[in-house]
Amino acid sequence: NAGVMQNPRHLVRRRGQEARLRCSPMKGHSHVYWYRQLPEEGLKFMVYLQKENIIDESGMPKERFSAEFPKEGPSILRIQQVVRGDSAAYFCASSPGQTSGNTIYFGEGSWLTVV
Amino acid sequence: ILNVEQSPQSLHVQEGDSTNFTCSFPSSNFYALHWYRWETAKSPEALFVMTLNGDEKKKGRISATLNTKEGYSYLYIKGSQPEDSATYLCAFDMAGFQKLVFGTGTRLLVSP
Secondary structure, X not given: OOOOEEEOOEEEEXXXXXXXXXXXXXXXXXXXXXXXXXXXXXXXXEEEEEOOEEEEOOOOOOOOEEEEOOOOOOEEEEEOOOOHHHOXXXXXXXXXXXXXXXXXXXXXXXXXXXX | OXXXXXXXXXXXXXXXXXXXXXXXXXXXXXXXXXXEEEOOOOOOEEEEEEOOOOXXXXXXXXXXXXXXXXXXXXXXXXXXXXXXXXXXXEEEEOOOXXXXXXXXXXXXXXXX
């Protein structure tokens, strides 16, 4: 059973470009979470999605960031018009359900560098 | 603002030593406490999910306890090995649907 798969692992973008990060959850998991780790900081919650629904996006910056988890295909975290401060590691996680007490499995992360 | 504190920040022990770390979290609105082991360039590896006051969980040489009334959890490693070297993270489920608030971790280095 493959784990949470993220791609690309490393992405370099110039300021003003768009970044798209993809996440395929573990097989059978319908709940996806995105977390961000800024330099010298801990992991911070960004958004929680189920298939075709955003459940909680309270951790997402108000502008330029969006996330989706379509009926078919991976979850996408999209950052428009990237700025240097968006440089971070973005981690996707998945779980089989939203019941507290479920294990949440993380991917290996996507490292975004904005130059 | 929810704070999850971990101590110590870093720890250097010799092979064979036993060690423990602390995770402190808010004692109100508790849903679950997660422990992860994180090696550089890898995904955080789930160790335990703890939901009940007094919970004790064990996985090999690693065990954890939970006190939700006073808001802390301990992670113990018995007979540390070099391969235990990693950052150990705890995360507090603040909303009941696994929206996790992470501590900054305890970095463990085990020397042979």
